[in-house]
Amino acid sequence: MAERLNEEPPIFRGCSSSELLAILVLAVIGWLPVGILLGFVVGAPMMGVGFAAVAVLGTVFITATIFQKIKRGRPTGYYQQRAMLALHRSGLRKVPVTLRSGTWDLGRRS
Numbered sequence: 001m002a003e004r005l006n007e008e009p010p011i012f013r014g015c016s017s018s019e020l021l022a023i024l025v026l027a028v029i030g031w032l033p034v035g036i037l038l039g040f041v042v043g044a045p046m047m048g049v050g051f052a053a054v055a056v057l058g059t060v061f062i063t064a065t066i067f068q069k070i071k072r073g074r075p076t077g078y079y080q081q082r083a084m085l086a087l088h089r090s091g092l093r094k095v096p097v098t099l100r101s102g103t104w105d106l107g108r109r110s
Contacts, residue, residue, distance in 0.1 A: 007076050013061075014068035020060065027059040028052075 008016035015023070031052040039048020070079045087093035 013064040014071055015064045019067065020064065023060050023063045024056070027056040027063075031055040031059065 008018060011017050012020055032049070035048040035050075035052025035055065036045055037048065038051060039045040042048070067079065070082070084093065084095050085097075085099070088095040088097075088099070
């Protein structure tokens with residue numbers, strides 16, 4: 001436990017409470033409108049809310065499992081850096097890091 005003094009402890013499947021809260025909020029934002037719309041199509045809006053609740057729980061469990069596999073054996077903040085680099089590669093965000101593979105030199109010729 002002494003190694004985790006500067007970071008949040010894992011609560012569920014390797015995710016901290018703030019990560020779980022973020023996953024939960026995004027899942028509710030995604031599934032609640034779909035569930036209510038599905039409920040209106042079927043004729044029972046509350047059944048749609050129940051479907052959304054089950055879908056939110058499933059999404060939290062599956063996403064926490066994926067994060068657990070991504071984070072295994074990696075340093076703190078690893079997946080945040082991977083996400084920022086993926087956004088950079090897709091052109092959605094600019095990241096101030098050098099993304100170059102190969103040999104480096106000083107640029108001077110002797």
